Amino acid sequence: MNWLHHLIILPILLPILTAAALIPIDERNRTLKGVIAFTSIVVVFIISVLLMQMAASSGEGETGASVYLLGNWPAPFGIVLVLDRLSALMLVLTGLLAMATQVFSMAKWHRAGYHFHSLFQLMLAGLNGAFLTGDLFNLFVFFEMMLAASYGLLLHGSGPMRVKAGLHYIAVNLATSSLFLIGVSLIYGATGTLNMADLAMRITTIGPESRMLMEAGAALLGIAFLVKAGMWPLGFWLPATYSAATPPVAAIFAILTKVGVYILLRLSMLLFGSDAGASLGFGQPVLLYGGLLTIGFGAIGVLASQAMGRLAGYCVLVSSGTLMAAIGLGNGAVIGGALFYLVSSTLTMCAFFLLIELVERARDAGADVLAVTMEAYGDVDENEAEKEGGVAVPGTMAVLGLCFCACAILLSGLPPLSGFLAKFAMLHGLFNPASFGGDAPVSGAEWAYTALLILSGLAAMIAMNRVGIRTFWTSIEGTIPRVFLIEITPVLLLLTACVFLSFQAGPVMRYMDATAKSLGEPQNYIGRVMSAPRAGPAAGE
């Protein structure tokens, strides 16, 4: 127990404090607010990287889960934060996305409404909390925190379209939260605990009448996360919402679906993993077939959509469908590849959402929305906007075109970039389970998964080609958008991260495989949480 251990709480605490500190600062000092928020994000990112090292280094062959006892109560009674490889990975990913979108928003979009930076920080706190917590009800609180901030962010910029999308989004999520609560309380009623590790231990011993209640609770909880992850038929709200949000908000929303996926992965491996007794593999078929249907639905949507925003929304669906089906396959080797895919696709999606606005800026429709937005708030005049944006990028169309190409390659999973490597890793795991000690023949569902994975890539490629040709080669307006350095840099940064993933695929993949392996052995995680030592002098005072 050294000072490094206390870093675990900071990814939650620091954004909350920053959000609070930003509120009294006058809205006119937006740049100052943005800089403070950005500094906080960078600090949290550095902490996340340190935590990742901590999680990865503390013990070969162990989970390396570090447990932080909030309030210093021993594990099953107090609330715990648990840091292991998976949560550290998600923290780093969130940090990367947050940095990029924060910089992007400072060019222009944070002026479209009030308290953008505070809301953004609160959402990051909720996200980090959801990734770190080891307690189901605490998870609900962080989840609600993240959602509440996301409602505000979605409405950022106002306008009829966003308010309508926001209305639907909030209604869907409020109903979902009710399901979440019913699920959590059913689980509590059946097992008498909310601590995930304790729950995983008790699942093996509960009687059949409680087991039924517990499984019903877990199913309701699962539905809540599947709505968040956008599984067909629960995800119809997603493309409309994502395409209505302002670009930086849509970009950070790319990770919101992954929260659902993360929790599904965490709970299904922990509660219904290798030693769950009678509940072994509960819900896996639903995840598998639901995931497959989601990929199919998403791919059709990708082909059918005309606007780039909707196209990106359907790409998000394809991505989370792929991940859900990968979890549903219940194959440790596939999970490793799926984690790689999660990182790669989230980065790509974030870059793509940012890029869309830059590309569409030249087109009338996008300009109209922006003009209306600006007008609604009235305090931005044209000259100021141009002055504050900074340096315009030379050769705009060439840079945008290259970024678009990179996005297309990453989304469709073509070599040589990380999108291809991720899909390859998943398929490799699917057909070679021997490295994880299995020797089962490839089943029909696995063939379907393979086919859908490849076909969805094809659909993405066709759609991206069509949109790309229409935008870059046969553009009717012929006007070149004004793009500022501060706007294109985040996109380039995210795409560079994907290129880095491709070149460093070996070490990254080793990390992912170790993560998948530790997820497959939940007893380590449980042991660490239940035996976590209390801080300070021994109890007794």
Place this chain on the structure above:
Amino acid sequence: MELVLSAGIGVLTASGVWLLFRPRTYQVIIGLSLLSYAVNLFIFGMGRLRVNAPPVLEPGGVGGLLTHTDPIPQALVLTAIVIGFAMTALFLVVLLASRGFTGTDHVDGRE
């Protein structure tokens, strides 16, 4: 008492779900409120129903499920009420904004 509570939860849920699927925003918000009441009662019920049992320990006293009721669901309900209330208030604002933008109270913004 069990019958009254379960019937109450059932009626609230049924009305809430029915209202949730109605086309007017006001109906939706009332539906969501009813649903959240039902959920709060449900959480309460998951701590088992007890009458005249305190959830908090006396100073120096020893706790036990024979003399005390389970305090955790009560704490959960409290949190859920606060969060649910805040979300309903937010939804109300969005509802009014939608009404202002579109001139109609239909959830899709047009009749």
